[in-house]
Amino acid sequence: MSDDTGEGEATGTVHLVGSGPGDPELLTVKAKRLLETADVVLHDKLPGPEIIGMIPEAKREDVGKRAGGEWTPQEYTNRRLVELAREGKDVVRLKGGDPTVFGRGGEELVHLARHGVPVEIVPGITSAVAGPAAAGIPVTHRDHASSVSFVTGHEDPTKAESAVDWAALAATGGTIVVLMGVGKLPDYTAALREAGMDPETPVALIERATWPGQQVATGTLDSIVSARDAAGIEPPAITVIGDVAATRADVLEFLVGA
Amino acid sequence: MSDDTGEGEATGTVHLVGSGPGDPELLTVKAKRLLETADVVLHDKLPGPEIIGMIPEAKREDVGKRAGGEWTPQEYTNRRLVELAREGKDVVRLKGGDPTVFGRGGEELVHLARHGVPVEIVPGITSAVAGPAAAGIPVTHRDHASSVSFVTGHEDPTKAESAVDWAALAATGGTIVVLMGVGKLPDYTAALREAGMDPETPVALIERATWPGQQVATGTLDSIVSARDAAGIEPPAITVIGDVAATRADVLEFLVGA
CATH class of the missing domain: 3.30.950.10 (Tetrapyrrole methylase, C-terminal domain)
Structure with missing residues (x-):
C-alpha cells in the first residue's frame, strides 16, 4: 500500500498525537514513547513550553506562528506531512489537547489517507x-x-x-x-x-x-x-x-x- | 488541615484518576505513576481488563458490580474514600475515561472536600x-x-x-x-x-x-x-x-x- 504512493521506498507513518493540556505528566504513555522514537515532530505553540522543550531540537519542525506573526498555512503542513512520510520518516504531528477536538486533526487525517499515507490518531486529554x-x-x-x-x-x-x-x-x-x-x-x-x-x-x-x-x-x-x-x-x-x-x-x- | 479531620495522624490524599478508554498506553504518565505508588486503588470495571490487570491484587478494591449483580452504592464508595484517607493512605480512585465526564467524579470530589480530605483530579482521556x-x-x-x-x-x-x-x-x-x-x-x-x-x-x-x-x-x-x-x-x-x-x-x- 506504500510503494506506489512514494518514491520507491516504504511510506512512513504519520501519528496525529495529542499533547494534552500542557503538563508533561498528562502526556499519555504512548505520546511520550512516540516523541522519543519519531524521526521528526511537527508542532505549533499549543502543546506549551514544557512539552516542546522535551523534544530534541534536531527533530523539531515548528509549523505554528512564523516570524512576522503570520501563520503557516494549513496547506503547507498537509504537504509537509505527506512529503516526510514519503521519505520513509516516522512522523509525529503534535497538537495541543486532543488532535480531533478543534485541532484541524480531522483535516490532516483525511488529507493523509487520500494521499495513501498510513495515519494513526493518538488521542490526548482535551x-x-x-x-x-x-x-x-x-x-x-x-x-x-x-x-x-x-x-x-x-x-x-x-x-x-x-x-x-x-x-x-x-x-x-x-x-x-x-x-x-x-x-x-x-x-x-x-x-x-x-x-x-x-x-x-x-x-x-x-x-x-x-x-x-x-x-x-x-x-x-x-x-x-x-x-x-x-x-x-x-x-x-x-x-x-x-x-x-x-x-x-x-x-x-x-x-x-x- | 488534616489533624482535626482524622484520628490524629495526617490525612492521606485521594487522587481521582481517569484511566482513559482502556488501552494501557493511553494512561497518562501521571496515572501510571500513581497506580504504582498508591497504597490502595478503588476501581470498578470501566477501566477495562488490561489496566485493572496492571494493579497488584493486594492493593485493589473493587467498588463496581458486586456478587448478585448489584452495584456498590455511591455512598459506600464515598465513605470508604474518606475512611482510607483518614488512615493516612495515599488513595487512587480509578475511573474509566475521565473522572469528571459522567463518572460521578464530581460528586466524590465535593464529598471529599466537604470532609476535609485533600483531593486531586487527574484527568484521563474520555x-x-x-x-x-x-x-x-x-x-x-x-x-x-x-x-x-x-x-x-x-x-x-x-x-x-x-x-x-x-x-x-x-x-x-x-x-x-x-x-x-x-x-x-x-x-x-x-x-x-x-x-x-x-x-x-x-x-x-x-x-x-x-x-x-x-x-x-x-x-x-x-x-x-x-x-x-x-x-x-x-x-x-x-x-x-x-x-x-x-x-x-x-x-x-x-x-x-x-
Whole structure:
C-alpha cells in the first residue's frame, strides 16, 4: 500500500498525537514513547513550553506562528506531512489537547489517507475537560449537568456568519465549554443572555491550564467580562459556563495542585 | 488541615484518576505513576481488563458490580474514600475515561472536600473522544461540526423524565456523542428524527474502543438500530451522530490500529 504512493521506498507513518493540556505528566504513555522514537515532530505553540522543550531540537519542525506573526498555512503542513512520510520518516504531528477536538486533526487525517499515507490518531486529554478539572470543576454532574458541549470562540474567519448556535446551546441546559474564547467573551455571554440563560449562571475562565502560571477568574454570565479584565486573563484560556462552575468555591480549600 | 479531620495522624490524599478508554498506553504518565505508588486503588470495571490487570491484587478494591449483580452504592464508595484517607493512605480512585465526564467524579470530589480530605483530579482521556478517534472519526471538523456535545444514554433512573433535551441538541447542528447509549439507541435516534434531524445523518457505534475486541458499526439515524443488531454491538459502546461519522469510510484503508 506504500510503494506506489512514494518514491520507491516504504511510506512512513504519520501519528496525529495529542499533547494534552500542557503538563508533561498528562502526556499519555504512548505520546511520550512516540516523541522519543519519531524521526521528526511537527508542532505549533499549543502543546506549551514544557512539552516542546522535551523534544530534541534536531527533530523539531515548528509549523505554528512564523516570524512576522503570520501563520503557516494549513496547506503547507498537509504537504509537509505527506512529503516526510514519503521519505520513509516516522512522523509525529503534535497538537495541543486532543488532535480531533478543534485541532484541524480531522483535516490532516483525511488529507493523509487520500494521499495513501498510513495515519494513526493518538488521542490526548482535551483542555476542554482538563482546564475545568484543574480549577476544581467537573464538566458534568448528575444533578445539574446532563450534557456538556464544546465550542470554539475562535471561528474560521472566512465564514460569513457565526456557525455556532448559542441559543440552541443554551437550550440544552448542559454545561458549555468554550475553547479559545477570551477575546469574544463579551459577544457570546451576551448571546447566551439574550437566549434566555440566567445572568447569574456561574462562569469560570482558566488561563494556561496545567501550565506554570495557571490563572483562574470566576463570576457569572453578567460579571465575567469584568472579572476577566480585573484578573488580566489572556489567551490561551478555557471558559466554563454552567452550574458546575460553582463547584470550584466548594472544593478549593482541599484541592491539591490548584 | 488534616489533624482535626482524622484520628490524629495526617490525612492521606485521594487522587481521582481517569484511566482513559482502556488501552494501557493511553494512561497518562501521571496515572501510571500513581497506580504504582498508591497504597490502595478503588476501581470498578470501566477501566477495562488490561489496566485493572496492571494493579497488584493486594492493593485493589473493587467498588463496581458486586456478587448478585448489584452495584456498590455511591455512598459506600464515598465513605470508604474518606475512611482510607483518614488512615493516612495515599488513595487512587480509578475511573474509566475521565473522572469528571459522567463518572460521578464530581460528586466524590465535593464529598471529599466537604470532609476535609485533600483531593486531586487527574484527568484521563474520555471515551467520548477516544472512541470515535479509534474508529477514524474526529468529533469536530471546521467545515461541518462547529460544536460537539456529550450526553449519557444511561440516565439516572431516579429522574422522573429525561433530563436530556434531544431537540436542543439536534438544533446545535454539531456532533452528538452518546456514552453508554446502546440500549436506548432506538429511543434517542427516534427523538432526534422527531426533532427534525435528517434521517440520513451518519451514525457510528464503537464497542469496547481501544480494548481487545473493539467493534464498529456504521449507518444513519434511520438504519443504525438494524446495524447495531446485525453487528451484535453490546455495551460498553459510544455512539457518534453527525456528518463527521462518515469520515471513517474515507480514511479506513490507511488508518493504523483500527
